[in-house]
Amino acid sequence: MKRATIQLETLTCPSCMTKIEAALKGLDGVNKDTLNVSFSSSRARVEFDESKLAIETITKRISDLGYEVKKAQVKDA
């Protein structure tokens, strides 16, 4: 498992968080329990299985929603 910290553009509404959470939960290989989208810091934290999907899949999913990904960091969980 890897732990990703994704810095997003400033989130303007709590419903943005709901959208991003729903989108990432739908991805195979994402640990749903560790998913946390922070409204105050506009940051998403999640653990994922790197054998099932790449970080790029996650960031692409977010940018497809229309949110800019500023920086994505991956570390060993």
Next chain:
Amino acid sequence: MQRLILRNKRPITLISAILVSGAYTSHYLLHQEPAAQVMMLIASVIGVLPIALQAYQALRVKVVSIDVLVTIAVVGALIIGNYEESAVVTFLFLFGDYLELRTLNKTRSAIRELTEMAPESALKMMEDGSYQEVDIDEVDVGDSLRVLTGAKIPVDGQVVSGEGHVNEASITGEAVPVGKQAGDQVFAGTILDNGTLHITADRVGEDTTFGRIIQLVEEAQDAKSEAERFIDRFAKWYTPAVLVLAFIVWLVSRNIELAITILVLGCPGALVIGVPVSNVAGIGNGARQGVLLKGSEVIHDFSRVDTMVFDKTGTLTIGHPEVAQIKMYGEDQEETQSLLYSVESQSDHPLARAIVKHLAGAAAHDVEQTDVVKGGGILAQVKGRRVAVGNMALMRQEGVTMDEQARQDAAAMERAGHSIVLTGVDGQLRALVGIRDQLRPGVGEDLGRLRRMGVKNLVLLSGDNQGTVDLVASELGLTQAHGHMLPEDKAAYIKDLQQQGHIVAFVGDGVNDSPSLALAQIGIAMGSGTDVAIETSEVVLMNSDFGRLPHALGLARATARNMRQNIVIAVGVVLVLLFSLFFSSWMNMSIGMLVHEASILVVILNGMRLLRYRLRPR
């Protein structure tokens, strides 16, 4: 294309503003009706694009968002040919969105200030031995780094070489620079005032003490209370419900105008954003003032606290006890001193450390065996003699006899407010040590203030003797004080208070008080920034600053009040709008959107007041 539209939301808002005002000009001043209609139509189409896109993206992940309601309403208005309403609604929605972003950024400023104190780059030693400035993310554990005068220490680490003075105010609150040399620990986010240091990184990024503090503050702002989770669930079903309601109204009344007005009025914007805004602003204020409140549930409970229980040592007192008085009994005083010194050297109890410091230079013996008696002291074998160092209870247990003189001396020390450590050797009392710990400056005023704020019970629980505890209690005007308490006694006492219906906050340094910190509704840790207590308690007074406690309570109450106000505003506005729609004639789509956006701004501005919250003097 998608991205292009969303990127240019601001210009689109501006264009739509120009078109709408142009349309009104030609309508009212120039009486050019066709031109006005065309401009309104163009404004609607341009304006609805970003909203419709967001709605589509939300629907793709099965979320019915506010954008969906607005898009359907606007499209409906276009179909029935009411271009004025569709244009005004899209413009107001976009403009409201813009104002929301602006004001929300203000509420987040407190946290941003904190994160901006985080180091961003480091001078890292490369493979060829030269130093290069790299981004902080490229620093790993074990890297060798150089820190120059005036720079921020980039990581938690150890000094390898060099010397300098570091300002650790961001971690400990102490603005006095601390001297650092080889072997010393340094912390990320602190500033090197002078000198040059070479360090190796032990912890980097979010794992550093500073990183953890920031993370805790961020998590606190996102931690949801029961009420918020309810609102979230409510909002999730509420939006589709509004959609269904509008559809039913249309089926029954065949009035499209009415149906799409319901869609606009039904947007739950202020309700969804009201509580998080208060939360972010309140916690942000705290973070700036050295008070960490962990989430809105904590704020809610803390605001209702009527009983505060305090630990003595390190909480009400400074926590650096000093020996005030020593009484020796028996002939060989030198032997007594060296036995006492040897045994106490084995312990890191604060009282033991005070004694060791006081007797520094006494002869040290090998201590053959030590047993720590919990809530009593230490039993040890030294040079074949049985030495007991501890409190009265331990002496009784060991059958150590005291003569009349010693009894009187002990009583006098107790009256003077000293903690007493007794030393018995082979069943004979050999020494009494009176130890004094100074009260924190200003503690009396802070407690007085808490009392005036309506905290009914201020209780002191301590492991110390009753005399000392009573003295402190009368000096500070506490309502109750109990001595001779073991950690488990304290926890039991708190449980008892809770069963009587009190809402209890426990204030302690978190080292031996963790059961009480965990048990009390609100555990308040005196954190020096490096403690584990930061993780386990609900409220942290950074820098161990007791003086922040009244502010913390005041802030929690103000924030809880603010959240309630915002909920009332949000619910009230929706009720008034729906009521006016059905029972009055002035309501239409545009006015509905205007009031709706205004209510969002009102709750945000109301929340922002918390950023400036300060406890009124006296």
